[in-house]
Amino acid sequence: MPTVDVVDLNNTVVSSVELADDVFGAEVNESLLYEAVRQYQASLRAGTHATKVRREVSGSGKKLWKQKGTGRARIGSVRSPLWRHGATVHGPQPRDYSYKLPKKMLVGALRSALSAKVRDGELKVVQSFSFGDHKTKNAMNVLGKLEAGRTVLVVDNDDNRNLELGIRNLKGVTLLATREVNPYHLLGHKSVLISEAAARKFSEALAK
Numbered sequence: 001m002p003t004v005d006v007v008d009l010n011n012t013v014v015s016s017v018e019l020a021d022d023v024f025g026a027e028v029n030e031s032l033l034y035e036a037v038r039q040y041q042a043s044l045r046a047g048t049h050a051t052k053v054r055r056e057v058s059g060s061g062k063k064l065w066k067q068k069g070t071g072r073a074r075i076g077s078v079r080s081p082l083w084r085h086g087a088t089v090h091g092p093q094p095r096d097y098s099y100k101l102p103k104k105m106l107v108g109a110l111r112s113a114l115s116a117k118v119r120d121g122e123l124k125v126v127q128s129f130s131f132g133d134h135k136t137k138n139a140m141n142v143l144g145k146l147e148a149g150r151t152v153l154v155v156d157n158d159d160n161r162n163l164e165l166g167i168r169n170l171k172g173v174t175l176l177a178t179r180e181v182n183p184y185h186l187l188g189h190k191s192v193l194i195s196e197a198a199a200r201k202f203s204e205a206l207a208k
Contacts, residue, residue, distance in 0.1 A: 002018075002019050002021065002024050002025045002118055003016050003017070003018050003019075004016065004017055004019055004024075004118065004123070004125050004199075005125070006125045006126070006127050006196050007124065007125070007126055007127065007146070008126070008127050008128075009126065009127075009129075009130075009131075009142050009145065009146070010145055011145045011146050011147065014127055015127070017125055017196055017199060017200070019118075019199060019202075019203050020202075020203035020204075020206070020207045022111065022206075022207060022208045023111050023114060023115070023202055023203050023206045023207055024111075024114050024115055024118045024123075024199075024202075024203070025115055025118065026111040026112060026114075026115045027112075027115070028112045028115055028116045028119070029108060029109070029112045030112075032105060032108050032109040032112055033109050033112050033113060033116075033183055033187065035101065035105060035109065036101060036105070036106060036109035036110075036113075036182065036183040036184065037183060037184045037187065039098075039099060039100075039101045040182050040183070040184040041184065042097045042098055042099060043097070043098040043099075045097040045098075047094055047095045047096055047097050048094055049092045049093075049094065050091075050092065050093055050094050051088035051091025051092060051093070052087055052088060052091075053087050053088070053091075054077070054079050054080070054081070054086075054087040056087070057079040057085070057086060057087045059077070059078040059079045059085070059086075060077075060078060061077055061079070063075070063076055063077070064077075064078060106183075107206055109183040110181070110182075110183055110186075110206055111206055112183070113183040113186035113187055114186065114202065114206075116186075116187075117186060117192050122190060122191050122192060123191075123192045123194065124146060124191065124192070124193050124194070125194055125195070125196055125199050126146065126193055126194065126195055126196065127195075127196055128195060128196065128197075129154070129156050129160055129163045129195055130160075131160070131162040131163055131166055132162070133162060133166075134161065134162040134164075134165035134166050135166060136166055136167070136169050136170065138166065139163070139166030139167045139170065140170060143167070143170070143173065143193075146193060147191075148173075148191050148193060149190045149191045150172050150190060151172040151173075151188070151189045151190045151191070152172065152173050152174075152189055152190065152191045152192070152193055153174050153176065153181075153185055153186065153188075153189040153191070153192045153193070154167065154173065154174065154175045154176070154193045154194075155175075155176055155177070155178060155181055155192065155193070155194040155195065155198045156175070156177065156178075156194075156195045156197075156198055157177065157178055157195060157197045157198045157201055158195075158197070163175065172189075174189065178198045178201050178202060178205070
């Protein structure tokens with residue numbers, strides 16, 4: 001089992017915690033990580049792109065001139081795709097890009113992402129995010145002491161209102177509950193700050 005130091009808000013080591021080996025010390029499966037990130041990004045797509053077909057384009061449906069005898073090419077409607085301001089052929093239509101991954105794949109990707117962060121020294125376990133107030137300045141000072149870096153993911157179990165209000169306006173800082181964490185979030189931030197309670201919850205929930 002990987003043993004990780006537990007620090008307080010002053011970045012002082014106060015204890016250590018043993019994390020589940022198959023969650024925080026698993027082999028990193030890059031193909032699983034790719035599939036999990038791809039699936040999450042697909043779910044973020046709005047899919048609201050749309051082009052107009054012939055029935056939706058404005059314009060008369062009257063035949064512009066008779067079929068034969070004018071010397072010009074035959075034409076049936078001003079809304080033809082061949083004409084300027086006409087319809088679009090086979091253009092994009094609104095659709096839902098989201099799809100589901102098998103649960104085992106998603107759990108495996110989470111294990112890989114957490115293990116990669118521990119392996120690279122980019123995951124830090126904090127004893128508790130017990131902020132005295134909700135001031136952004138104080139939250140920023142705490143992150144500075146913890147050497148969080150420019151992009152940081154903060155993971156906590158409890159409904160911590162002071163923590164939520166303190167960091168919500170900080171650029172590059174994301175706060176998530178354990179149930180909301182996706183491999184996309186873990187890989188998209190340089191460092192991860194996770195409370196001791198959240199680390200234990202991951203060890204229990206993702207263990208084989």
